[in-house]
Amino acid sequence: MTNGIHTAFFPGRTDLAPVLMLHGTGGDESDLLPIATFLFPEHPKLGIRGRINEHGSNRYFIRHEDGTFDLDNLNQETDWLLNAIEQETARYQLDANRLIVLGFSNGANIAAYAWLNKPTPFKIAVLLHPMMITPPHQIVNLTGYRTFATYGDVDPIVSEDNFDQLIQQLTDAHVTVEAFKNHQSHHLTQTELMAAQAWIKKL
Ligand code: MLT
Numbered sequence: 001m002t003n004g005i006h007t008a009f010f011p012g013r014t015d016l017a018p019v020l021m022l023h024g025t026g027g028d029e030s031d032l033l034p035i036a037t038f039l040f041p042e043h044p045k046l047g048i049r050g051r052i053n054e055h056g057s058n059r060y061f062i063r064h065e066d067g068t069f070d071l072d073n074l075n076q077e078t079d080w081l082l083n084a085i086e087q088e089t090a091r092y093q094l095d096a097n098r099l100i101v102l103g104f105s106n107g108a109n110i111a112a113y114a115w116l117n118k119p120t121p122f123k124i125a126v127l128l129h130p131m132m133i134t135p136p137h138q139i140v141n142l143t144g145y146r147t148f149a150t151y152g153d154v155d156p157i158v159s160e161d162n163f164d165q166l167i168q169q170l171t172d173a174h175v176t177v178e179a180f181k182n183h184q185s186h187h188l189t190q191t192e193l194m195a196a197q198a199w200i201k202k203l
Helices: 033-039 071-091 106-117 160-172 190-201
Strands: 007-010 019-022 045-048 052-054 057-059 100-104 124-128 146-152 176-182
Touching: 007 071, 019 033, 019 106, 033 045, 033 100, 033 190, 045 071, 071 106, 100 106, 106 124, 106 160, 124 190, 146 160, 146 190, 160 176, 176 190
Parallel strands: 019 045, 019 100, 100 124, 124 146, 146 176
Antiparallel strands: 007 045, 052 057
């Protein structure tokens, strides 16, 4: 840990795009490593831990007891994360503009929010079980950005309507989106990871 940022770095081939791992609630900077290694075997990998603590679980932004989100905190923590990405990519000599985000749940949510609301260095993202947190503040043009986003039809956290709204927001922002809907819950499955792998091969 330096500068209060918990980071894990796993070196890889320097000619390949670095992967940024953003964990789900209760995860940490390295818990997506097996998934990242499956999807991006030889790429360098960087994980950054969210600095919010929800009863002992790491998160990227505050969720209230009633399940609603603290949008001021989300805005602030997104700035913190983008700054942390800048610092940590510089520290490990990674090209931030080539970053590929691998985000799960809470980590996918802050990545999608960042795209829709802030200037971001990353243009490619694998978003596993993301949701729409809030409508974007303004119309953004993310032409050339690409994402693979997954949804489970028995997910108790993300409704289909909510997922579809996120996909619509991204599409309205000109992101090229491949949505993958599967019969599953909020956890990760081999089926969706195989589909993600096939999408990555086409990049
Ligand atoms: C969130 O808080 O971002 C969503 O509820 C997903 C999660 O539980 O992390």
